[in-house]
Amino acid sequence: MRGRGERLETLLGERGLDRMLVTDLVNIRYLTGFTGTNGACVCGPGIRVFLTDFRYTERAATEVEGWEAITVEGDWLASIAERLEGKVGFEDDHLAVRSLEKLKEKLGEGVEAVPAGGTVERLRRVKDAEELAAIEAASRIADEVWEWSVERGFAGRTERDVARAAEARIRELGGDPSFPAIVAAGPNGALPHAEPGERTIGNGELIVFDMGAQLDGYCSDGTRTYATGDPGAEAREVYGVVLEAQLASLEAVKAGASGEDVDAVARKVIDAAGHGKHFGHGLGHGVGLEVHEAPRLSPRADDVLEPGEVVTVEPGIYLPGVFGVRIEDFVVVEEGACRNLSTLPKELTLVD
Amino acid sequence: MRGRGERLETLLGERGLDRMLVTDLVNIRYLTGFTGTNGACVCGPGIRVFLTDFRYTERAATEVEGWEAITVEGDWLASIAERLEGKVGFEDDHLAVRSLEKLKEKLGEGVEAVPAGGTVERLRRVKDAEELAAIEAASRIADEVWEWSVERGFAGRTERDVARAAEARIRELGGDPSFPAIVAAGPNGALPHAEPGERTIGNGELIVFDMGAQLDGYCSDGTRTYATGDPGAEAREVYGVVLEAQLASLEAVKAGASGEDVDAVARKVIDAAGHGKHFGHGLGHGVGLEVHEAPRLSPRADDVLEPGEVVTVEPGIYLPGVFGVRIEDFVVVEEGACRNLSTLPKELTLVD
Numbered sequence: 107m108r109g110r111g112e113r114l115e116t117l118l119g120e121r122g123l124d125r126m127l128v129t130d131l132v133n134i135r136y137l138t139g140f141t142g143t144n145g146a147c148v149c150g151p152g153i154r155v156f157l158t159d160f161r162y163t164e165r166a167a168t169e170v171e172g173w174e175a176i177t178v179e180g181d182w183l184a185s186i187a188e189r190l191e192g193k194v195g196f197e198d199d200h201l202a203v204r205s206l207e208k209l210k211e212k213l214g215e216g217v218e219a220v221p222a223g224g225t226v227e228r229l230r231r232v233k234d235a236e237e238l239a240a241i242e243a244a245s246r247i248a249d250e251v252w253e254w255s256v257e258r259g260f261a262g263r264t265e266r267d268v269a270r271a272a273e274a275r276i277r278e279l280g281g282d283p284s285f286p287a288i289v290a291a292g293p294n295g296a297l298p299h300a301e302p303g304e305r306t307i308g309n310g311e312l313i314v315f316d317m318g319a320q321l322d323g324y325c326s327d328g329t330r331t332y333a334t335g336d337p338g339a340e341a342r343e344v345y346g347v348v349l350e351a352q353l354a355s356l357e358a359v360k361a362g363a364s365g366e367d368v369d370a371v372a373r374k375v376i377d378a379a380g381h382g383k384h385f386g387h388g389l390g391h392g393v394g395l396e397v398h399e400a401p402r403l404s405p406r407a408d409d410v411l412e413p414g415e416v417v418t419v420e421p422g423i424y425l426p427g428v429f430g431v432r433i434e435d436f437v438v439v440e441e442g443a444c445r446n447l448s449t450l451p452k453e454l455t456l457v458d
Numbered sequence: 459m460r461g462r463g464e465r466l467e468t469l470l471g472e473r474g475l476d477r478m479l480v481t482d483l484v485n486i487r488y489l490t491g492f493t494g495t496n497g498a499c500v501c502g503p504g505i506r507v508f509l510t511d512f513r514y515t516e517r518a519a520t521e522v523e524g525w526e527a528i529t530v531e532g533d534w535l536a537s538i539a540e541r542l543e544g545k546v547g548f549e550d551d552h553l554a555v556r557s558l559e560k561l562k563e564k565l566g567e568g569v570e571a572v573p574a575g576g577t578v579e580r581l582r583r584v585k586d587a588e589e590l591a592a593i594e595a596a597s598r599i600a601d602e603v604w605e606w607s608v609e610r611g612f613a614g615r616t617e618r619d620v621a622r623a624a625e626a627r628i629r630e631l632g633g634d635p636s637f638p639a640i641v642a643a644g645p646n647g648a649l650p651h652a653e654p655g656e657r658t659i660g661n662g663e664l665i666v667f668d669m670g671a672q673l674d675g676y677c678s679d680g681t682r683t684y685a686t687g688d689p690g691a692e693a694r695e696v697y698g699v700v701l702e703a704q705l706a707s708l709e710a711v712k713a714g715a716s717g718e719d720v721d722a723v724a725r726k727v728i729d730a731a732g733h734g735k736h737f738g739h740g741l742g743h744g745v746g747l748e749v750h751e752a753p754r755l756s757p758r759a760d761d762v763l764e765p766g767e768v769v770t771v772e773p774g775i776y777l778p779g780v781f782g783v784r785i786e787d788f789v790v791v792e793e794g795a796c797r798n799l800s801t802l803p804k805e806l807t808l809v810d
Contacts, residue, residue: 142651160738161651196555203550203558204575223556270629277626299494299513386512 110137111154111172113229118149124192125150126225127209130200132395133226135323139169147173148189155189157182187212195222224400231392231400232414238438240324241394241416245436245447247281247319248326252450259458261309261334265289265302268315276319284318284325284397295331295430298387310335312345312429313457314422318397325397327418328448329434332457337429344381344423345454348431351375351421352452355389355403359419359437359444365389365407372421373405381423390418393436415439416447462489463506463524465581470501476544477502478577482552484747485578487675491521499525500541507541509534539564547574576752583744583752584766590790592676593746593768597788597799599633599671600678604802611810613661613686617641617654620667628671636670636677636749647683647782650739650774662687664697664781665809666774670749677749679770680800681786684809689781696733696775697806700783703727703773704804707741707755711771711789711796717741717759724773725757733775742770745788767791768799 114137118126128147134140134156137147142162148155156173158166159182166175178185187209194213196206198221210219233241251272260268269287276283290300291307295314307313316329331345355372369389376385388404393416401409403417411417420434433452437444466489470478480499486492486508489499494514500507508525510518511534518527530537539561546565548558550573562571585593603624612620621639628635642652643659647666659665668681683697707724721741728737740756745768753761755769763769772786785804789796 141653164649165651165653198555198559199557201555202575203548203553203555204573205551206555207550207573221556221559223554274626274629277622297516299517301493301517 108172110229111149114149114226115151117225117229118195121195121222121225122193123195123220123222125153125190126195126222127186127190128197128226129205130197130226133197133230136226136230136395138173139171140166141169141323142166146186148186150191153189157185181212183209183212187214187217190214190217192216193218193220195220195225197223197226199223227400230394232412233394233416233438234414237324237394238414238416240322241326242447244281244284244319244321244324245326245328246449247276247279247321248317248328249449250279251275251317251319252315252328252330255315256332256455256457260291260307260313260332261311261458262306264304264306265291265294266304268307269302272317276317279319281319281321284320284327288314288316290314290430292429293427296424296426296428297430298424307334310337312337312341312431314430314432316432316434318393323395325393325395326436326447327393327397327434328436328450329420329432330450330452330455331431331433332455334457336456341429341431342454344425344429345431347376347379347381348421348423348433349452352419352433352435355421356419356435356437356444356446359411359417359439361411361413361439361441363411365401365403365409365411366405368411368419369403369405369407372419376421376423384423384425385421386424387422390420390434392417411439413440460524462581463501466501466578467503469577469581470547471503473547473574473577474545475547475572475574477505477542478547478574479538479542480549480578481557482549482578485549485582488578488582488747490525491523492518493521493675494518498538500538502543505541509537533564535561535564539566539569542566542569544568545570545572547572547577549575549578551575579752582746584764585746585768585790586766589676589746590766590768592674593678594799596633596636596671596673596676597678597680598801599628599631599673600669600680601801602631603627603669603671604667604680604682607667608684608807608809612643612659612665612684613663613810614658616656616658617643617646618656620659621654624669628669631671633671633673636672636679640666640668642666642782644781645779648776648778648780649782650776659686662689664689664693664783666782666784668784668786670745675747677745677747678788678799679745679749679786680788680802681772681784682802682804682807683783683785684807686809688808693781693783694806696777696781697783699728699731699733700773700775700785701804704771704785704787707773708771708787708789708796708798711763711769711791713763713765713791713793715763717753717755717761717763718757720763720771721755721757721759724771728773728775736775736777737773738776739774742772744769763791765792
């Protein structure tokens with residue numbers, strides 16, 4: 107957590123804020139290390155206060171680093187309000203309407219609540235060495251589980267069985283699933299958010315297998331598309347297009363590139379193959395304490411990539427009622443290139 | 459989902475609202491059956507509209523019952539706003555400040571957003587037969603896992619190992635943990651929200667084991683305190699006090715009783731034993747799609763119990779640095795009594 111409060115304080119200065127009230131639990135974890143379910147942070151010049159309730163006094167003492175941890179015994183909002191002054195940024199993208207109304211009733215004279223959502227999320231984009239270590243370890247767990255899953259084979263099993271087994275294996279290896287694994291075979295692969303079902307995977311089918319592990323709070327995210335025997339000429343051709351789009355856009359991921367430009371590289375390849383309308387989502391997104399966070403790689407993303415950001419690169423082509431293909435790597439943005447954390451092969455792998 | 463939209467419509471009428479905008483995903487699931495991660499409901503006289511995006515079109519078609527399911531292709535908030543008129547209740551306890559501001563920009567002339575948080579939660583308090591069936595099945599899974607855990611023994615294992623094994627067993631039995639299991643031995647039992655750690659459980663220790671299963675979205679919640687051999691006179695005495703408080707307060711749970719009164723029954727027993735200050739939480743809470751929901755049993759709860767509500771009854775005594783005892787059952791409120799879903803013995807069980 108070292109230095110994160112200081113970076114937030116600098117950002118407040120730039121934005122003309124005297125205090126920042128942080129209420130989102132993920133942002134609180136990022137700033138302080140606290141993993142409980144009730145807390146708030148007040149940050150300002152030389153001020154680092156973390157508030158929680160009696161249930162979490164001991165946990166805060168163990169986890170919170172670089173912030174004064176206070177257990178509130180009386181009125182929660184009053185305890186927060188008495189630490190606020192001047193222009194106070196609050197997380198308008200997280201804080202509930204009712205909570206803000208009640209907080210305003212407690213604010214002192216001349217204290218003004220100013221919408222400042224996204225401020226901590228901005229800091230979270232660039233990962234430090236400790237965060238990258240957790241992310242890489244999470245990614246290794248997931249890669250190991252793909253390999254383990256491939257060895258067990260897919261044909262004759264249900265999607266749900268494959269997904270559940272992979273999640274259990276992630277836990278055996280010391281992680282948690284960063285989201286429920288997606289195992290979508292045959293026509294289900296064309297559903298962008300398929301839930302693994304009781305459908306038995308047949309032979310000659312494509313299987314979209316999207317999975318991530320979470321370790322020490324940090325997530326990984328990746329996808330491979332496998333085939334249970336030869337899936338046919340159309341599937342092989344579509345797979346080739348997605349792979350070409352993926353390789354080309356990976357080349358474009360580097361510090362200084364915009365999310366829009368990187369997305370366009372993949373989209374151009376897929377458009378040229380006549381599948382533009384079958385690629386209905388953005389190319390990628392940041393990953394960290396949350397599996398979807400800033401920056402975004404998409405047609406509408408003006409985010410400019412910086413060294414230390416971790417993003418997915420995941421073009422896909424989805425033919426409704428037929429099949430889907432998605433190939434997703436998980437990379438660290440560096441100067442001049444990206445460093446790919448995914449260790450799995452990318453040519454179409456035939457699996458039992 | 460049958461009838462839930464109708465009950466909501468009735469409540470809107472009573473509260474002078476023309477429409478209700480529901481944005482909380484748990485409330486949406488309750489009303490419509492939808493389990494995805496993006497949606498909104500608009501309810502009004504004869505109006506039942508559920509909105510989602512392209513990712514969830516197929517899921518909505520499968521899951522949503524009794525509501526017109528619409529996939530929004532253009533502006534999300536504009537699509538919602540065009541379905542709102544008159545006085546529109548919104549969930550001020552869930553909706554983020556920024557979302558309300560943006561929604562207000564899209565509202566038509568004369569349309570007014572009125573805070574109406576807790577409206578759907580009010581409906582959720584009383585469970586129907588289908589909900590009770592899911593809750594009872596979840597409770598049976600958890601009970602089976604306590605029995606399975608007791609057979610495997612506690613002494614010599616770490617808290618984390620016991621907790622992780624129990625969670626894995628819940629999954630093997632077809633459920634999910636409704637929250638991370640708490641296994642808190644010896645002095646850790648005195649921490650109200652202990653996280654199972656690497657501490658090895660010794661002999662003659664008390665173990666607070668709090669766990670729940672979730673099935674078809676519905677949660678169970680219960681606690682037993684075990685001992686690895688004789689825990690000593692003080693522990694046995696405290697256990698006896700908690701058990702007496704628990705049995706007495708269970709007697710008091712029935713339709714028409716207030717949450718405050720039921721809590722007072724347990725608190726009186728614990729106070730009389732000189733442990734009033736060691737019982738720092740409320741006696742219980744409702745359980746359903748969420749593991750904590752209305753009504754509450756606590757010193758400040760004016761909720762009056764109704765038939766079909768499902769609540770926990772969980773007095774505890776926590777001696778800082780020494781040990782903790784909590785006994786938690788999971789019951790359905792009925793006329794004149796409660797029906798206890800917990801099937802486990804309650805005398806102090808000595809475990810290997």
